[in-house]
Amino acid sequence: MDGVIQTSASFWIIIFGYFALVLGFGSFFARYNKTTQDFFFSGRRFSWWLITMSIVATGVGSHSFLKYSAKAYEHGFSSTMTYMNDWFFMPLFLFGWLPIIYYTKVRSIPDYFERRFNPGVRVLATIAILGYMIGYIAIGFLTMGKTLEPVLGIDLYTIIFIVAIISGIYITFGGQTAVIFTDLLQGFILIFAGILVFILGVNYVGGFSVFWNVLSPEFKLPLAHFNQPANFNFVGIFWQDGVAGSVGFLFMNQGLIMRFMACKSVHEGRKAAAFNVLILLPICTIVVSNAGWVGKAISIVTPEAWNAATQLDHVFTQVAYLITGSEIVFAFVIAAVAAALMSTVDTLINAVAAVVINDIYRPIVKDKDDKHYLKVAMIVSAGATAVGALSTIFFNNFPTLYEAHGFFHSTMTPPLVVAIFLGIFWKRYSTPAAVATFLGGAILMWIGSKYPQIFISPFDHGIEFNPDRPYSYIRALYNTLVCAGSGVIVGLLTTSPTEKKIEGLTVWSLDKAREFFKGSAPNDRPGEKVTVKWTLKDETEDNVRFSISDMETMGADVGDMVYLADERKWLGGLKSIHSFYGEPHRDDGVVYITQSHAESGLFDKKRKMIAEKEL
């Protein structure tokens, strides 16, 4: 331990006050959970801006201020690499995976595997994805423990235990809507807190020109040295994070997938993802790394102020303590970071519950009412919290969080990533090929980890062999290649699945997926949104009725899908429903809805609605 930071009672009042505020904010929205569909997916109703901001807290929280501040302190601006290499896979995500999962209404990623292959492959995918998410939860808990360790000065595992209890209680009762809204608030606060640290830090060292000039040109390069040192090099991180990590986060992070499925449409999901990667990630990379750069500048400009014994994972907390100059501001920064980490963990716990309920429990215990599954989902959330907390023991063996996360990505993601990719994009990819990817890939990965100098070194790009942690990052390339090789070879040697079996499940048949989603042929006739008053109708059929003229404006026909939302756009779709167009009437500017629609959308009688055709 590198010294305990002294704090007073006011520090803890702010920390607990902040947590109470954020948790209360999320819990307020938990009342929108009426079914397991709401608990997990929030009823597919939100606008892109709300989802994209809530993704910030999930992404930033998970990749964390601690991890990047440590690498930023050691290696400079190249700590930003991991946030800045996600665009390569965006075509495949935006126009491949996102519409497939949205239109096929899969409840989880393993659910997709059953539809695309068979129940056996679903089991393999479930095991892989649970391992991935539990690992992620563990790293989240470990990060929280390390954030608070220099402040509390108590045992790391005691802190993790306390944080796990708080997280477990919150997610168990909150569900996805609560998580989305908590994350929305935290997204803004995190960016603010990170920028505040940067401004205060630069001011602390004497202004931007001093900050800039004391750092060496190599420190300021945005990409690391090509292949050295072994614990932080460009090519290893490209394959570990730019490929395995980015694809893992975008394509197989059930928590993130559930966010996109909470969007009101595929188009909104695309906007959320694009805005996140193009605008927010470059900002966030500065937000999470700058404490390390500032720490380095402080250690040069005022070495007497810098504690040379600071552990790398404690750089963020040390810098925040030094530069804030006020216990209140320091408490706010620590609270914001710790609460954001909790958001990340909560998202993943919710995702684990979704996978366990939909992929394991529901197929075994059938025909129960929704309340039963909701109750079991809450119990599973609590269990996932406990397992995640216990798993921190393994990840604490790594020198830094960054290396723990890197090893985790390199090892856990390749089989699932390859299976998802080949499943979506290669029609020939058959069930035996998918099994070969998981099992054959796992065996070859294990052999590679046992004999890295024989199997991984041909791909090492000149990276030095470290016998203690051989090829931490570049092993991702070997692992991806052996999983892909196993799948491709078996795919070429076995009979390809019929077109009928994989209809709507690959990028080659997305029109069919849209048709399945709607239940009839999509209507792509252009139309406008309309603003209407609403009134209740006596009928109980799940449709809403507009005037002939309004339907013409929207370009809609009877049986098309419609999205209705409260006119207040800042609600981001919180008060909204999806339904179908019923037979038209003659009252222009009025929509007839059922009592059930009004209750589900929590519509306000005095407010108008905005209606738009979906499909």
Next chain:
Amino acid sequence: MLDFSRTWIPYIYLYGVGGGIFLIGMFIILRSRSLKPEIVRHKEWYQILIFGFLYYMGIHGFFTFIAIGETLFATLIGLIMLAMAVKLISTLLQKPKGVR
């Protein structure tokens, strides 16, 4: 003085290999007709996807030039990126045309 291999080799590798992945992705979504450029909204997405690739190339180029003290090139790239970013935001926020 930083040599070429330290400064630009990672950049070339990133946009060479990453660019290959990006191009394969574009090829697949166009070939499969998942992205249909004749639909107005899809055409916008096509532009955004290309923009995103150039935008990140620009960011990394900008910071590399800044780090090695080539401020003229960095400023030029910065201005181009700023103009591209303004265009992107206006594209994303404009009123949707049609469905999908």
